Amino acid sequence: xxxxxxxxxxxxxxxxxxxxxxxTQEDLANELSISKSAVSQNLNGKSSFDIQNLIAIAKLFDIxxxxxxxxxxxxxxxxTSEYERLVKxxxxxxKN
Numbered sequence: 001x002x003x004x005x006x007x008x009x010x011x012x013x014x015x016x017x018x019x020x021x022x023x024t025q026e027d028l029a030n031e032l033s034i035s036k037s038a039v040s041q042n043l044n045g046k047s048s049f050d051i052q053n054l055i056a057i058a059k060l061f062d063i064x065x066x067x068x069x070x071x072x073x074x075x076x077x078x079x080t081s082e083y084e085r086l087v088k089x090x091x092x093x094x095k096n
Contacts, residue, residue, distance in 0.1 A: 005069050008045035010054075013068065015043055017061045032056055 018028060029036040032053050041047045058065045
């Protein structure tokens with residue numbers, strides 16, 4: 001089954017990377033040639049970076065695109081977000 005990309009988890013990881021590298025959202029916006037508002041929305045999971053920007057972010061922080069998009073826990077199991085749990089449980093989860 002293909003991986004579901006969780007924009008919230010991706011945004012959280014990018015926020016952590018920005019902090020580790022002493023960068024601001026504005027710095028990232030300048031690197032990507034996009035607005036600070038777009039960066040903010042992407043980091044908060046309200047929208048997603050396009051593939052070119054994801055590749056640029058991975059290069060900027062010297063990580064693989066896979067690591068950027070698919071976060072794993074320390075014991076190498078995938079971290080499952082609440083969104084993913086609901087999707088896996090199906091529509092019945094919303095009824096309850």
